[in-house]
Amino acid sequence: MDRKAAEIGALANENETQQEQEQVVNPWEVSAKDGGKIDYDKLIDKFGCQRLDPSLVDRVERLTSRRAHVFLRRGVFFAHRDFNDILDAFERGEKFYLYTGRGPSSEALHLGHLIPFMFTQYLQEVFKVPLVIQLTDDEKFLWKNLTVEECRRLARENAKDIIACGFDIRRTFIFSDFDYVGGAFYRNMVEISKRVTCNQVVGIFGFIGEDHIGKYSFPPVQAAPSFPSSFPHLFSGKDNLRCLIPCAIDQDPYFRMTRDVAPRIGYHKPALIESLFFPALQGETGKMSASDPNSAIYVTDSEKDIKNKINKYAFSGGQDSIEKHRQLGANLEVDIPIKYLSFFLEDDTELEHTKKEYGAGRMLTGEVKQRLIEVLTKLVERHRRARAAVTDEMVDAFMAVRPLPNMFN
Amino acid sequence: MGFSKEQFLARLQELQIEFSQYEHPVVMTVEDQAKHVGNSEGGLSKNLFLKDKKNRFYIVSALADTKVDLKVLSQRLGLGKGGLRMAPEEALGEVLQVPLGSVTPFALVNDSARNVSLLLDQGLKGQERCLFHPLSNDMTISLNVCELDKFLRSIGRDSSYVDLEANPPVGKDNPPDLAALVPSDSIVLPDLPEKAASLQAPPKAHVVSNKKSTEITAKATEPSRKVKNVKDKPVNSVQPSSSFKDVGQFVEEILDKTSALLLSEITEETINQHGQQLGVVVSNCIRERLASELKTDTTLYMQTAYTEGFHVARKMFQSTDTGNQFRCL
DSSP, rough: OOOOHHHHHHHHHHHHHHOOHHHETTTTTTOGGGGGOOOHHHHHHHHHHOOHHHHHHHHHHHHHHHHOOHHHHHEEEEEEEHHHHHHHHHHHOOEEEEEEOOOOOOOOEEEEEEEEHHHHHHHHHHHHHHEEEEOOOHHHHHHOOOOHHHHHHHHHHHHHHTTTTOOOOOEEEEEEHHHHHHHHHHHHHHHHTTTSOOOHHHHHHHHOTTTTTHHSSHHHHHHHHGGGGGOOOTTTTOOTOOOEEEGGGGGGHHHHHHHHHHHGGGGOOOOOEEEEEOOTTEEEEEEEEEEOOSSOOTOOOOOOHHHHHHHSSSOOOOSHHHHHHHHHHOTTTOOOHHHHHHHOOHHHHHHHHHHHHHHHHHSSSSHHHHHHHHHHHHHHHHHHHHHHOOHHHHHHHHSOOOOTTTTTT | OOHHHHHHHHHHHTTTOOOEEEOOSOOOOOHHHHHHHTSSSSEEEEEEEEEETTSSSSEEEEEETTTHHHHHHHTTTTTTTEEEEOOOHHHHIIEEEEOOTOOOOOGGGGGGGTOOOOEEEEGGGGOOEEEEEETTTTTTEOHHHHHHHHHHHHHTTOOOEEEEEOOOOOOOSSSSSSSGOOOSSSSOOOOOOOHHOOOSOOOTTTTSSSOOOOOOOOOOSSSSSOOOOOOOOOOOOOOOOOGGGGGHHHHHHHHHHHHHHHHHOOOOHHHOOOOOGGHHHHHHHHHHHHHHHHHHHHHHHHHHHHHHHHHHHHHHHHHHHHOOOOOOO
């Protein structure tokens, strides 16, 4: 199907009322059909984005002269829009900037939250491009039962965890909506909102008549950072600069809307590179939930916590008894430890070997879990160490409205 | 370094404290202890070693039947709801210097426990005699609480008896009634030196001061790694490392890590295995294992330096009143 047609079709689909309540994927809800797995192929079809195929991964390796990030190699980031155009432009010497964000709704960050940030840090490093990170404290205020003060505080706390992912302070601007919205950013927001109808947002986001107007007016806030003129202190005079947005696929609706508006206000459509959901410990029925501490590994978990959670709650695809397991092998499709390892175990050879042995029943669940515990513990330890070194002064520096000279060098 | 059971018992005798002692196999629970000494005269005690969010430690010594609600206690101490939890195992060794299962008010005899607060159950006073472990859970001693008080006085401690089952309201008009029992100082458990904690091999060249040093065995450098057992690392109260501001310290830490890894990779076994190629093998190993960590550290160093520069510049602007050049309006 023609790319453009697919995208327009997806937008049109949203304007129709949803008859079949199959899987639900939008920024506020993710659930699979009948409590099963998310069907990503269907999602790509429905949303009208493209599969990220291995040739693109190779292209990235060639262009950056670096091994592709493990998330790319393993298909964690599996879908995109116009990523090819970004690479074409990059090859021609045209730079781009990265845009990602977080809705700071809780202090506790889990591994699923870290994934887009880990990937974005890699992109920043290998492409040597600037990055803006939006903390949507206003969104959380509008959707959750929190005070404005709480939201702003959470934004700063989350900023610390984000900074701990290792972003280059010389090319990164972190901002909170409550602090930054105004001026040129707001002018873009209004330009965007004039080009999106109520019916469209109802179709895209599922708003209803009883929803307060804050919800209706929020989408332009998340759309505006896709346009370089929203950041005059950074990109003044660079209206032609392209934007690449790494995010989880549930954010796609915002950016479908944004891409639809972009040409009408004279800007490039932002490109997207999208990830799968990180499965909950209990299995692949949706995404991790901050409200259930045992559904996820948190960055504040101790080594003991990680060990306990993996051993007790990680859904195993192994058989009930050792004999049966040695005979039939593990069901890799549903096994959570294997899935987690495929996200975080760097060594391709070791992963392949583990999958082979476990699938054949020669390796036991306990061993796989043990290895996973090691890998996750190392990850969480590194993060905690980095987090401990982030001071309030550092957050101030990242969030200061300041120029970033050499942001493309 | 801490008192041994024998030393402690000798001290009791020196103080002319009257007590009876019962030896028994090691017991890890009050129920097990009761099996062995439950018949003797005296109220069996349960002893909790607790910690709050600010690394302050408490021993709660109560009759086995007294209900102790940590949530209530936390509020009464002014720590808010859920401010108290069981102290980690490592703290037992570090702070109280007693083995697992041996928490006892007598642990306060050790200097390492000088900042630990002791809460005694009022109920203990109502017993002829009470039963406690004498720093080790292969023995129980029974003595009258007056003798316990005498002992505590001898080490310069007050006896604070508390009605542990009480649940007074705590709020704006009702200050927490046990707030005075919160220690003035926190105890930070010694950090395992970063160099040892982050490596996959025992750093032979270093004297690791923490007794609970990790025993992670070195992974063989083969493509298919065997899964080895990883013992628990002590839970550190992570403090921001000052090495991100100090060039000398930063470089020292890098060299320590590299050197430790290097030394651990050069063993008789690996020399025999790789011979002349050992240099190349170890070099690759160092690169592989340390690259990611060194990158993280260096990024933090850079971020810290930038932040300092930024704040200096900001101060300059504020004082010279040079207008708002960099706002985005």
